[in-house]
Amino acid sequence: MKPVITADKAVENIKDGSSLMVGGFMGCGNAFTLVEALLKKGSKGLTLITSDTAFPEVGVGKLISQNRVKNLYATHIGTNPVSGQKMNSGEMDVTLVPQGTFNERIRAKGAGLGGVLTPTGIGTAVEKGKNKLIIEEKEYLLELPLGAQFALIKAEVCDKYGNCFLPMATKNAAVNMAMAADYVVVEAEKIVEPGQMDPEKVTIPGVFISAIVQSTLPASNLQQKP
Amino acid sequence: MDPKELKRVRLIRRIAQELPDGALVNLGIGMPTMVANYIPEGRRILLHSENGFIGLGAAAEKGKEDPRLVNAGGQPVTILPGGCFFDSSMSFAIIRGGHVDYTVLGGLEVDMEGNLANYMIPGKMVPGMGGAMDLVVGAKNVIVAMEHVSKNGAPKILKKCSLPLTACGEVDIIVTDLAFIRVTKKGLVLEEIAEDTTVEEVLKATEAPLHVPGTVRKF
Numbered sequence: 001m002k003p004v005i006t007a008d009k010a011v012e013n014i015k016d017g018s019s020l021m022v023g024g025f026m027g028c029g030n031a032f033t034l035v036e037a038l039l040k041k042g043s044k045g046l047t048l049i050t051s052d053t054a055f056p057e058v059g060v061g062k063l064i065s066q067n068r069v070k071n072l073y074a075t076h077i078g079t080n081p082v083s084g085q086k087m088n089s090g091e092m093d094v095t096l097v098p099q100g101t102f103n104e105r106i107r108a109k110g111a112g113l114g115g116v117l118t119p120t121g122i123g124t125a126v127e128k129g130k131n132k133l134i135i136e137e138k139e140y141l142l143e144l145p146l147g148a149q150f151a152l153i154k155a156e157v158c159d160k161y162g163n164c165f166l167p168m169a170t171k172n173a174a175v176n177m178a179m180a181a182d183y184v185v186v187e188a189e190k191i192v193e194p195g196q197m198d199p200e201k202v203t204i205p206g207v208f209i210s211a212i213v214q215s216t217l218p219a220s221n222l223q224q225k226p
Numbered sequence: 227m228d229p230k231e232l233k234r235v236r237l238i239r240r241i242a243q244e245l246p247d248g249a250l251v252n253l254g255i256g257m258p259t260m261v262a263n264y265i266p267e268g269r270r271i272l273l274h275s276e277n278g279f280i281g282l283g284a285a286a287e288k289g290k291e292d293p294r295l296v297n298a299g300g301q302p303v304t305i306l307p308g309g310c311f312f313d314s315s316m317s318f319a320i321i322r323g324g325h326v327d328y329t330v331l332g333g334l335e336v337d338m339e340g341n342l343a344n345y346m347i348p349g350k351m352v353p354g355m356g357g358a359m360d361l362v363v364g365a366k367n368v369i370v371a372m373e374h375v376s377k378n379g380a381p382k383i384l385k386k387c388s389l390p391l392t393a394c395g396e397v398d399i400i401v402t403d404l405a406f407i408r409v410t411k412k413g414l415v416l417e418e419i420a421e422d423t424t425v426e427e428v429l430k431a432t433e434a435p436l437h438v439p440g441t442v443r444k445f
Contacts, residue, residue: 025277
């Protein structure tokens with residue numbers, strides 16, 4: 001069985017300078033309860049790996065607007081103007097990664113692969129500093145695995161073995177992230193006993209999960225962009 | 227509708243006409259999303275949403291938004307019957323693996339080799355590439371939807387892009403408020419012009435050389 005703990009306990013080891021991945025896409029699928037607990041804890045200088053920085057007052061976006069992030073790996077920051085400001089001022093280091101590459105780098109880490117070959121980014125700024133291979137006359141970039149110390153995942157239902165169901169468009173990068181961090185916390189709206197979840201409906205196998213937290217800030221809290 | 231809006235609808239409608247029945251299409255955020263509203267009667271396309279589903283439908287009704295179901299811009303939407311959800315690795319396997327028939331996206335610059343710059347103006351606008359680089363490399367057909375010239379009248383169809391590239395040599399079709407241009411191995415071919423302009427006007431507004439065929443249709 002995986003421990004069911006409080007949000008505060010789940011984030012207690014995410015100290016200054018830690019690296020963490022947060023699942024979600026434009027706030028959809030962000031672990032709001034865990035992000036609030038991390039904000040309350042006050043950790044800063046974080047390396048944050050997330051698909052995008054949503055909006056300044058939503059989910060993972062708050063980690064940016066409340067000055068907690070020193071290094072950001074993301075695919076898109078345009079919907080959160082604070083991210084752009086901090087990048088331009090030098091306050092935050094931003095590495096923009098094509099979204100397909102972002103997901104496969106994380107997946108490679110979790111899946112024990114040494115890297116991935118992708119044609120995305122050939123001939124662009126993304127090529128810089130990377131090895132290129134030619135296979136059957138086509139050029140590929142060698143992209144390396146990307147992991148983190150922590151991952152914060154949002155599920156709708158999770159059983160006490162950690163098997164999670166992520167509905168609809170909340171899956172996004174979370175499936176890969178759960179595989180690629182040392183300590184993976186899942187925030188679930190509903191926590192059930194083993195056997196109460198249909199094995200066919202498991203989005204993330206429980207083997208990747210370190211701890212489970214009851215969600216107190218569910219998906220319905222997602223504020224829509226004005 | 228004001229004249230500028232009318233021209234925009236005309237270019238969007240022209241792109242919609244290009245998409246065959248049954249095509250799997252990804253529409254970029256902004257102007258390209260409007261293409262879905264102008265699909266000709268009797269034709270059906272499947273819309274792929276890069277954040278994890280096929281079967282993207284209309285915006286969610288006010289009061290009926292589901293926060294678990296948003297489009298790539300983060301706006302609440304619906305999913306059509308026959309749709310399916312998946313994670314990002316699957317989404318980008320569909321994209322990068324050549325399974326998307328058409329991608330329609332905006333452009334800052336396109337050049338005569340089919341290079342596209344659309345994700346960054348260094349020092350000014352750095353939203354990030356998101357899924358654009360994968361889409362342009364992976365999709366079978368790439369259509370760029372954009373104004374023919376910038377706000378200050380500068381051409382956007384150039385001999386060589388000056389802004390950071392999204393991808394090299396991948397653009398197939400450029401549709402603007404003035405023209406429908408196909409990118410070929412010979413260069414850019416001016417296949418059609420908007421009904422309220424002339425070939426001369428289009429040539430003047432384009433920095434890259436344009437091949438003008440014997441017949442130039444109007445749209």
